[in-house]
Every structure is written in C-alpha cells, then in structure tokens.
Amino acid sequence: MSQPLSDRFAIASAQKLLETFSCLEVKPVESAAEAAQLQQALILLSTQADFVNFGICADTPEQGLAALASYAKALGYTVAIAPHDLAAAIAPVYIKFNGQRQTYYLDSYTGTYRGVLVSYHSLVEESVNGTYGYLPLDLFQ
Structure with missing residues (x-):
C-alpha cells in the first residue's frame, strides 16, 4: 500500500535534513530549534522503519x-546497560546497537570519529532505508 503524499513529503524532508549531517565529521547543531528538527526527523524515520541500528x-x-x-x-527501544560496561577501562569505544535484538556490543576503538551513526532498515518502506551521521552524541540528552 502506498503512503499518502503528505507522509512521503515528510519522510523526504526528514531524510534531506539528516543527509546534511552525513559526513566524516560531526556537524555541530547550531540551535535548539535545529536540534528539535533533527530529533523529529530521526523519530519520524524510526516510525517508518522495521528496525534501527546505531x-x-x-x-x-x-x-x-x-x-x-x-x-x-527516543527512538522507542529498551536497552539494558551492563554495569561492567560502564566501568570498562577502555577508551575510546565503539558501540554497536542492534534494534532487532535490542542488544549492544562494546569494544575499544582506535579511530578518530566521534558521534552516532543511525541506520534505518525496512522491508516494506524501502525508501526509508539509509544511514545518517555522524550525529551529536548528546542530541537526545
């Protein structure tokens, strides 16, 4: 079943905004209004996807x-943070979150990038499939 035009327009607008944050360096969020728009775009796409990975x-x-x-x-998942991971004596770190399983994996990281990559996956609405970021670590805090 096809989405209504207004829904497709909202999704396309959300993707266009998120694409401006898809680069090798974290693009700073310039204002509270821009942060709110970015949050809304991420949430909108998550409602259309089957699952999201970070x-x-x-x-x-x-x-x-x-x-x-x-x-x-913010994107509708529950994740249980293991206390031993909080106390891990490794830095910097890479964390991979699997939205299908709602589990994560933490490991050391030698790269220089900092931020969050968000990857949307949908079998039905293939137009929402995509990866965006690096997004600010504290966007939803």
Missing part, C-alpha cells in the same frame, strides 16, 4: 553508553 564512537564508555541510552529511548 554505531556510536565515543571517548569513554560512559559517554557512549549515555548516547546509546538516550537515542534508544
């Missing part, structure tokens, strides 16, 4: 897991 690159486990918890909650 890739988080952060300086510390605490920073990365805080980003994971806030993005997961």
Whole structure:
C-alpha cells in the first residue's frame, strides 16, 4: 500500500535534513530549534522503519553508553546497560546497537570519529532505508 503524499513529503524532508549531517565529521547543531528538527526527523524515520541500528564512537564508555541510552529511548527501544560496561577501562569505544535484538556490543576503538551513526532498515518502506551521521552524541540528552 502506498503512503499518502503528505507522509512521503515528510519522510523526504526528514531524510534531506539528516543527509546534511552525513559526513566524516560531526556537524555541530547550531540551535535548539535545529536540534528539535533533527530529533523529529530521526523519530519520524524510526516510525517508518522495521528496525534501527546505531554505531556510536565515543571517548569513554560512559559517554557512549549515555548516547546509546538516550537515542534508544527516543527512538522507542529498551536497552539494558551492563554495569561492567560502564566501568570498562577502555577508551575510546565503539558501540554497536542492534534494534532487532535490542542488544549492544562494546569494544575499544582506535579511530578518530566521534558521534552516532543511525541506520534505518525496512522491508516494506524501502525508501526509508539509509544511514545518517555522524550525529551529536548528546542530541537526545
């Protein structure tokens, strides 16, 4: 079944905004209004996707897991953060969150990128499939 034109327009607008944040460096969010628009775009696409995955690159486990918890909650997922991961003596870290399983994996990371990659997956609405980021770690905090 095809989406109404207004829904397709909203999705296309959300994708266009998110594409401006899809680069190698984290693009700063310039205002509270821009942050709100970015949050709304991410939430809209998550309602159209079957599931969402995150890739988080952060300086510390605490920073990365805080980003994971806030993005997961905002996009409708529940994630249980393991206390031993918060206390992990590794830095920087990479965290991969799988929205289908609602689980994550934390490991050391040697790269220089910092931020959140959000990847949307849908079998029905293929137009929402895509990866965006790096997005600010604290966007939903």
